[in-house]
Amino acid sequence: MSRPGIADDGDELHFCSTCAFSAACMEQGYDKSELRQLHVLVEHIGPFREGEHIFREGDPFNAIAAVRGGTVKTYVTDTEGREQVQGFFLPGEVIGLNAISQARYPCNAVALDSVVLCRFSFPNIAALAGRMPGLQQQLFRLLSQDIGKASLLAGNFTADERMAAFLVSLSRRFAARGFSAKRFRLSMTRTDIANYLRLASETVSRVLSRFQDDGLLRVERRDIELLQPAQLGALARSVLRE
Amino acid sequence: MIQVRAEPHAARQTRPMNTTPLFAADVLRKYDLPGPRYTSYPTAPHFGPHFDQRMLCEYIRCSNAEPIPRALSLYVHVPYCFSPCFYCGCNRIVTHDRSKGRKYVDRLVREIAMAGPLFDRDRKVVQLHFGGGTPNFLEPRELREVLAAIRSHFQLDSSPQRDFSIELDPRYVPEGYIAECAQLGFNRASVGVQDFDPEVQRAVNRIQSIEQTVRVIAECRAAGWRSINVDLIYGLPKQTVAGFERTLDTVIGIRPDRIAVYSYAHMPRLFKAQRQIDRADLPSAQDKLRLLQRSIEKLAAAGYVYIGMDHFALPEDELTRAQTAGTLQRNFMGYTTHADCDLVGLGVSAVSHIGDSYSQNARDLAAWEIAIDQGRLPVWRGRHLDFDDVLRADVIQQLMCLGRIDIAAVDRRYDLDFRTYFADALARLRPLATDGLVLLEDQRICATSRGRLLLRIIAMCFDRYLNESDADAAEQRFSRAI
Numbered sequence: 001m002s003r004p005g006i007a008d009d010g011d012e013l014h015f016c017s018t019c020a021f022s023a024a025c026m027e028q029g030y031d032k033s034e035l036r037q038l039h040v041l042v043e044h045i046g047p048f049r050e051g052e053h054i055f056r057e058g059d060p061f062n063a064i065a066a067v068r069g070g071t072v073k074t075y076v077t078d079t080e081g082r083e084q085v086q087g088f089f090l091p092g093e094v095i096g097l098n099a100i101s102q103a104r105y106p107c108n109a110v111a112l113d114s115v116v117l118c119r120f121s122f123p124n125i126a127a128l129a130g131r132m133p134g135l136q137q138q139l140f141r142l143l144s145q146d147i148g149k150a151s152l153l154a155g156n157f158t159a160d161e162r163m164a165a166f167l168v169s170l171s172r173r174f175a176a177r178g179f180s181a182k183r184f185r186l187s188m189t190r191t192d193i194a195n196y197l198r199l200a201s202e203t204v205s206r207v208l209s210r211f212q213d214d215g216l217l218r219v220e221r222r223d224i225e226l227l228q229p230a231q232l233g234a235l236a237r238s239v240l241r242e
Numbered sequence: 243m244i245q246v247r248a249e250p251h252a253a254r255q256t257r258p259m260n261t262t263p264l265f266a267a268d269v270l271r272k273y274d275l276p277g278p279r280y281t282s283y284p285t286a287p288h289f290g291p292h293f294d295q296r297m298l299c300e301y302i303r304c305s306n307a308e309p310i311p312r313a314l315s316l317y318v319h320v321p322y323c324f325s326p327c328f329y330c331g332c333n334r335i336v337t338h339d340r341s342k343g344r345k346y347v348d349r350l351v352r353e354i355a356m357a358g359p360l361f362d363r364d365r366k367v368v369q370l371h372f373g374g375g376t377p378n379f380l381e382p383r384e385l386r387e388v389l390a391a392i393r394s395h396f397q398l399d400s401s402p403q404r405d406f407s408i409e410l411d412p413r414y415v416p417e418g419y420i421a422e423c424a425q426l427g428f429n430r431a432s433v434g435v436q437d438f439d440p441e442v443q444r445a446v447n448r449i450q451s452i453e454q455t456v457r458v459i460a461e462c463r464a465a466g467w468r469s470i471n472v473d474l475i476y477g478l479p480k481q482t483v484a485g486f487e488r489t490l491d492t493v494i495g496i497r498p499d500r501i502a503v504y505s506y507a508h509m510p511r512l513f514k515a516q517r518q519i520d521r522a523d524l525p526s527a528q529d530k531l532r533l534l535q536r537s538i539e540k541l542a543a544a545g546y547v548y549i550g551m552d553h554f555a556l557p558e559d560e561l562t563r564a565q566t567a568g569t570l571q572r573n574f575m576g577y578t579t580h581a582d583c584d585l586v587g588l589g590v591s592a593v594s595h596i597g598d599s600y601s602q603n604a605r606d607l608a609a610w611e612i613a614i615d616q617g618r619l620p621v622w623r624g625r626h627l628d629f630d631d632v633l634r635a636d637v638i639q640q641l642m643c644l645g646r647i648d649i650a651a652v653d654r655r656y657d658l659d660f661r662t663y664f665a666d667a668l669a670r671l672r673p674l675a676t677d678g679l680v681l682l683e684d685q686r687i688c689a690t691s692r693g694r695l696l697l698r699i700i701a702m703c704f705d706r707y708l709n710e711s712d713a714d715a716a717e718q719r720f721s722r723a724i
Contacts, residue, residue, distance in 0.1 A: 189307030202364040205310045212310075219310050221597075 019066050019092060019118065021138060044068070046116035054095070054109040054117065061105050063119045064096035070115030071187040074098075074107045075195075085196040087149060088112070088188055090170070092177040096122075097146045112187045153197060157239050162197040163207045164232045165239035167217070171226055183225045263548050263694035265535045269677050271527070273699045276722050278708070279551065280642050280701050281574045282600060283635040284625065286593070288707055293601055293624030299360060301599040305584050306362040312584045314361060314396065315369035317575060318388065319589035321607065322346070322379040324414055327448045328518040329436070329478060329506055333591040333605055334375040346589075347384045349614040351391040353588055356619055358395025361586070367392070368399045369580040370406040370427075377408050378415055382422040389426045398427065405580060407431060407469075412458040413450050420458065424465035431462045432471040438492055439485035442478050445523055452492055459496055469559055472498040476533040477506035479523030483532050490537060494544040500555045501546060502576075503537045505530075507722060534695070550642055550697060553577050570643040577643065590620075598627040629656075630706065637664075638701045645689040645697065670703040 015022030015032055045065070048054055054065070057076060072089040086107055089095050099105045100122070129136040153162060175181035186193070194201040211217050216232055218225040226232060236242075278285040305311060319333070322343055326336045335342075370392070372385075380388070392398065398406075407430035408423055420431070435455055436448060443449045455472075462470050472493055476486060493501060508524060510516040525533065538548070546554040547562045553576065555561040564570040564579045571578055573585060574593050585595040590610040592603045601624030604610040613620035627635070633656050640647045649660045661668065671687065674680045679693030680700050689700055702708055 186309055190309050190311065191307065193309065201362070205364065208310050221308055224309070 016066075016068055016092070016118070019068075021066065021120070021135065043119050044116065045119050046070075046111075046114075048111035048115040048117075050111060050113050052111050052115075054111060054115070055105045056108050057105060059105045061096065061099035061103055061122065063121050064094050064100075064125070065117040065119045066094050067091050068116045068118050071112040072109050072115055072117075073112050073188060073192060074109045076107045083195060085192050088170075088192075088196070090173050090177065091179075093173070094142050094146075097143055100143065112192075152239060152241070155239065159197075159199050159203050159207050160210075161235055161239050162199060163204065163211070164235035166193065166197055167224065167226065168229070168233050168236040168240065171229065181226070182229065183223065186222045186224060263538060264691035265538055265695070266678075266692045267531055267535075269679060269692055270531055270534075270695060272677070273674075273679070273696050274527070274722050275699065277698045277702045278705070280638050280698060281572060281576065282593070282595070283638050283705065284600075284627070284631055284707055285705075286600075286602065289600055289602055289623040289625050291623050293599075293621065295619045295621055298594070298596070298599070298601050298619060298621045298624070301596045301601075302360045305597040306365070311362055311365050312582060313366050313368045313399075313580075315573070315575075315578075315580050315583035315585045316367055316371070316392065316396065317585060317587045317592055318350070318370070318372045318377075318392075319374065319587070319592040319603075320346070320372060320377040320379055321375040321590050323374065323376045323411070324379065325447065326515055326518075327436075328446045328515050329475060330515045331507065331509065331513040332375065335607065340381070343380050343384055347380065347387055349611060350388055350589055352614050353620065354388070354391040354395050356614075356617070357586060357588065358392070361396065363397060365397070365584075366399045367396045368404060369575075369578070369583060370398070370404075371575050372408040372428075373575070374409055376411045376414065378410050378419060382419060385423065386426060400427070402429075405430060405469075405578075409434065410458060412454045413448075415454075415458050415461075420461040420465050420467075424467070429465075429467050430469045430471075431458075431467055432473065433458060433462075433498070434473050435489070435493065436473065436475045437478055437481060437486060438489045439481065441480045442485065445479040445519070447518065456496060459498065469500060469561075470498045471500040471502060472496070474501065474503045474537075475506050476503055476537060477508075477525060477530045479519050481525050481529075481533060483529065483536055486533050487536055487540065490540045494540065494546075497556075499559045500553065500561060501541060502552045503534070503541075503554070504552045505534070505722070538695075548694065549577055550645070550694075551577070565643070568644055572639055572642050594621075594624075598632060600624050600627070633658075633663075634704050634706060637704050641687075641689065641701045641704075642697050645694060647687040649685050649687065664704065666709070667703045670709070671700070674700060674703070 046068075048070075054072060067089050069091055072095050074086040074089070074095065075083050076086060077083055086098075089109075095109050095117075096105065098107065125135070125139075129139055152165070157165075170184060170186075171181045174184050188196075190201050190204050193199075194204045197204070199207075208217075208219055211232075212219055216226070216228045218227060320343075321333060321335050323330075323334045323336050324338060377385075398404070404427070406428045408428050409432045410420075411434055423431075433455065435450065436446065437443065438450075438452055438455075440449075459470060459472075474489065474493065506524075508516060508519065508521065510519070541554045542548070545556065547557055547565070549555050549561050549565055549570070550572075553561070560579055561570065561577055569579065571580070571582065573580075573595065574587075584597065585593070587594040587601075587603060590603060590607050591605040594601045594603075601621050603620045604613060604622040609622065610620045633652075636655075637647055637652060652658075653660050668682070671680055671682060674693070675682050677692075678690055679696055681688045681690055689697060693700055
């Protein structure tokens with residue numbers, strides 16, 4: 001029952017260890033109190049409850065936010081009202097980056113469980129980045145990761161490859177934030193996973209069942225345990241462009 | 243249902259428990275205390291009123307959202323009986339008015355139509371059980387209507403592995419009834435016998451000939467059904483050791499795949515029907531123990547394997563195989579190989595177990611009818627299972643099904659230290675260990691052959707609610723262990 005909680009080592013003054021900005025800022029000798037004095041760090045917000053929106057498509061863009069706890073889903077709705085899941089954001093990851101080029105958020109962001117965020121005013125952090133090369137680099141890095149992530153699944157991949165890539169990516173992202181790489185909880189629904197991977201819901205379950213039968217992983221309700229990460233990694237390789 | 247988290251995690255070594263219970267009269271007498279049967283944990287008295295249709299729908303929605311949603315097990319309750327058996331503690335209504343069955347089926351069909359669409363379509367129904375009351379109170383065409391509704395609103399497994407069973411009262415099974423049931427997809431039956439002794443049958447108001455019983459079971463077999471079960475009861479009024487031995491011999495001669503030997507719990511305050519039974523006719527505690535002892539000895543000698551609680555099965559039956567493989571489970575329908583499903587209860591008083599919730603339909607027929615007529619799911623009470631409930635349910639399930647708890651597996655699975663978390667339970671187990679019911683080892687807790695008949699007493703040590711409330715309350719709610 002591994003359940004990453006809030007990255008609770010941060011507070012109003014100190015960065016969370018998972019924060020996407022902590023390394024860049026601290027390298028420059030800034031801590032949160034200094035960022036706040038520069039009017040960059042706006043606030044801790046949340047908790048948002050499951051199903052609650054953090055922003056909606058078309059809302060004026062003014063801030064990016066780092067996830068401190070919980071999982072955020074971003075999605076757009078097509079003209080027929082069909083939802084298209086764009087991504088899932090875990091603790092330490094930043095939402096709102098794809099709005100930077102525009103004045104409005106180009107997607108919706110919704111909490112999948114109890115979510116708390118650290119909200120950065122974008123005009124302010126952008127201005128600061130001009131004076132702080134490390135922070136600027138970090139912003140560029142985050143931006144390109146965000147763009148890369150969105151195009152990963154566009155190729156002609158099998159259901160097995162897509163599912164393996166999804167799990168391997170989650171595993172690595174959890175591990176990067178100090179959570180278990182092998183045991184984690186899927187806070188997104190099966191419909192969301194299916195939508196994101198462009199598979200039918202039944203296919204998600206069927207592939208996971210087969211992985212389980214083959215001893216690659218164990219699924220217990222929403223908890224996943226990766227038993228053969230190397231084999232899953234091999235399956236995921238083409239999707240993850242490795 | 244002590245249900246819960248089947249495999250992956252918990253102890254599932256293939257070592258079967260020592261399946262032969264040792265009949266130790268001294269400990270049986272000492273520990274013949276009232277306690278739950280743990281077909282669920284927490285037990286039904288702990289379901290609360292703050293559970294409504296909206297909550298049930300939310301649990302269903304969450305269950306659909308799991309990466310691999312569980313398969314479904316449907317329980318359909320038919321409350322009617324033609325005749326009152328005096329020992330009965332079930333929710334049932336005695337009548338000869340067939341039109342009641344007709345009206346009941348009309349509403350049942352509506353309930354099925356409300357419940358079915360809430361579940362994702364790819365969630366297969368792998369287990370279906372009609373219980374009662376007397377399911378064969380319904381006429382074949384009524385059964386057909388119910389099955390048709392289930393088929394159109396759920397996806398029924400059609401493979402031979404499906405487990406679709408019906409409880410039968412052989413006194414009211416007309417020729418051809420079973421063939422009809424088989425056509426509808428049923429492939430198993432549980433047949434009530436209780437005791438063939440005419441004296442006992444008169445005392446409990448259930449006159450049922452051996453011939454009737456044999457014919458029904460023969461028809462089940464002719465229809466290709468498997469895992470046929472026969473229910474017996476010991477401790478009934480006028481029962482004698484000699485008479486019950488004859489019943490056992492007859493039943494062993496019929497050789498059903500499974501035999502359940504239930505202990506009669508005389509609780510006339512709780513069950514009105516039992517007030518017809520004269521307490522003076524009940525066997526003494528000593529005789530009751532003898533009845534149990536002879537049952538165990540005779541069934542073992544005839545090749546039946548002890549599954550747990552009241553249940554015995556032939557070695558080739560899937561319950562026995564599941565026990566050997568460590569995959570046996572327990573739910574509201576008793577021991578099963580399908581407890582890893584979400585359970586959907588349909589009909590008056592039926593219990594559902596969906597995700598981390600238990601819920602129960604209105605127990606009162608009128609309340610159930612009103613809900614259906616108003617287009618509501620007839621849920622009456624229920625409860626959410628928190629982490630502690632889920633953990634204890636798992637531990638109790640391991641005990642009830644496998645006779646042991648794998649401590650390291652629990653630690654790993656729930657990310658805790660068993661000895662610290664369950665320090666109270668371990669303290670409560672110590673006197674049981676001294677009496678030789680249970681072995682407290684480093685890595686596991688294991689029922690001994692002396693303790694095998696007292697699994698529920700061992701499990702009670704882990705029941706938080708029982709140990710919070712006083713023993714008097716238990717006395718009123720639960721039957722005794724033996």
